[in-house]
Amino acid sequence: METLSLKQAIKTSALEIGFDLVGVAPAGPFPEQHYFEQWLARGYAGEMTYLLHGCEKRLDLRLVLPEVKSVVVCGLSYATDFPYSISRKDPGRGWISRYAWGQDYHQVLLRKLQRLLERIQQLVGAKIAAKMYVDTGPILERVLAKYAGLGWWGKNTSLLNPRFGSWFFLGEILLDLELPADEPMSDRCGTCRRCIDACPTGALVAPYVLDARRCIAYLTIESRSAIPLELRPLLQNHIFGCDICQEVCPWNRKPQISSVNEFQPRDGFFNPDLAEFTQMVLRKFIGSFKGSPLRRSKQVGLLRNVAVAMGNSAELRFFPWLEMLTKHEDELVKEHACWAIETLQKVCQS
Ligand code: B12
Numbered sequence: 001m002e003t004l005s006l007k008q009a010i011k012t013s014a015l016e017i018g019f020d021l022v023g024v025a026p027a028g029p030f031p032e033q034h035y036f037e038q039w040l041a042r043g044y045a046g047e048m049t050y051l052l053h054g055c056e057k058r059l060d061l062r063l064v065l066p067e068v069k070s071v072v073v074c075g076l077s078y079a080t081d082f083p084y085s086i087s088r089k090d091p092g093r094g095w096i097s098r099y100a101w102g103q104d105y106h107q108v109l110l111r112k113l114q115r116l117l118e119r120i121q122q123l124v125g126a127k128i129a130a131k132m133y134v135d136t137g138p139i140l141e142r143v144l145a146k147y148a149g150l151g152w153w154g155k156n157t158s159l160l161n162p163r164f165g166s167w168f169f170l171g172e173i174l175l176d177l178e179l180p181a182d183e184p185m186s187d188r189c190g191t192c193r194r195c196i197d198a199c200p201t202g203a204l205v206a207p208y209v210l211d212a213r214r215c216i217a218y219l220t221i222e223s224r225s226a227i228p229l230e231l232r233p234l235l236q237n238h239i240f241g242c243d244i245c246q247e248v249c250p251w252n253r254k255p256q257i258s259s260v261n262e263f264q265p266r267d268g269f270f271n272p273d274l275a276e277f278t279q280m281v282l283r284k285f286i287g288s289f290k291g292s293p294l295r296r297s298k299q300v301g302l303l304r305n306v307a308v309a310m311g312n313s314a315e316l317r318f319f320p321w322l323e324m325l326t327k328h329e330d331e332l333v334k335e336h337a338c339w340a341i342e343t344l345q346k347v348c349q350s
């Protein structure tokens, strides 16, 4: 099969398998890679040292797969028609980021990529060297997605697509197969800067640049440390991740809804009452969180986050819960619970 029709057949297969977006990127190098080095040098990665250790590979795909000639990049929407956090103002209820409401996306995408790879090998009629990645691999997924024509980099650093907004995950197959690359999409942010203005912690330090150390997604999911005191009040009711810079984006006003049922919210994950959520974390962490992205924070991380949200709530009904958390065996949980009690006491006095 000549390469253009092979590429078309691969794209058709990806859509049949259920991906919403698909394109082909060259194997690089890409001019924007230097942004990644600059970003690391400024310390914006915080505790995510795996980004530093994998730096060489991220800058050269051949260190990941020596035979790589092109990359098939796929996108899968996780948009649901549930409301946005910016329209829900109850401080006694926590916010879990939309991407984490349902099943862990890594497995969902990897299963689909595996089927696509099998289909590619059938089309080629031979086994070819290949590697699949979803999120955790040492590659710059958004750079590849841009060059595969899936979207443009938003100023909030998410990849945006006119049909799906930014509510989609990425997955890639690196291939020992020469395929014609797609055209990158042009930037459609224009003069807009809503995401930058809406970020509660000032984490978007410039257009297209995120200081992860200030980002609520990093602080509540990736960081294993104490949340800096000055940032705690700014976290508001966020207990796992944050969607604000995506919710305010005009391209996310009416995104096409995902067809994947596994991304619908589990019971108790959409805007949960903070006390009920704490009870679930304490009693059912092993059971209720199986196969959920929330496991990444571990039980201790979730309790730390809940304590901060309770402290920010100005709701005195959380005192008994916080008292209980001050007796937790983990120092991190204790310290955040004490902070929250002091914060609530100040509300009582004022
Ligand atoms: C580390 C990481 C994070 C960190 C840091 C995020 C960040 N913006 O860098 C934290 C924990 C904060 C995070 C949060 C989230 N993440 Co994340 N994350 C990653 C991961 C593992 C690496 C990203 C990385 O290398 N960052 C370093 C920066 C420098 O690289 P980059 O963002 O790709 O930047 C490129 C361009 O933006 C451009 N660029 C950079 N600076 C500049 C400056 C200018 C002027 C220009 C023009 C371009 C430009 O060049 C860069 C590469 O050199 C990727 C998976 C992967 N392997 O790529 C997922 C990934 C980016 N995350 C993803 C998601 C879904 C999220 C969250 C929405 C989850 C949530 N709600 O909590 C949030 C969104 C927050 C946000 N505004 O980005 C998706 C993004 C999907 C999409 N449509 O964009 C990915 C691709 C995972 C996946 N497979 O689906 N994430």
Ligand code: SF4
Pocket: 156, 198, 199, 200, 201, 202, 203, 204, 210, 214, 215, 216, 217, 241, 242, 243, 244, 245, 246
């Ligand atoms: S995810 Fe939240 S904290 Fe992070 S950059 Fe976006 S708005 Fe700011």
Ligand code: SF4
Pocket: 154, 155, 156, 157, 160, 188, 189, 190, 192, 193, 194, 195, 196, 245, 248, 249, 250, 251
């Ligand atoms: S809010 Fe505006 S500037 Fe930010 S990503 Fe969306 S379109 Fe771009």
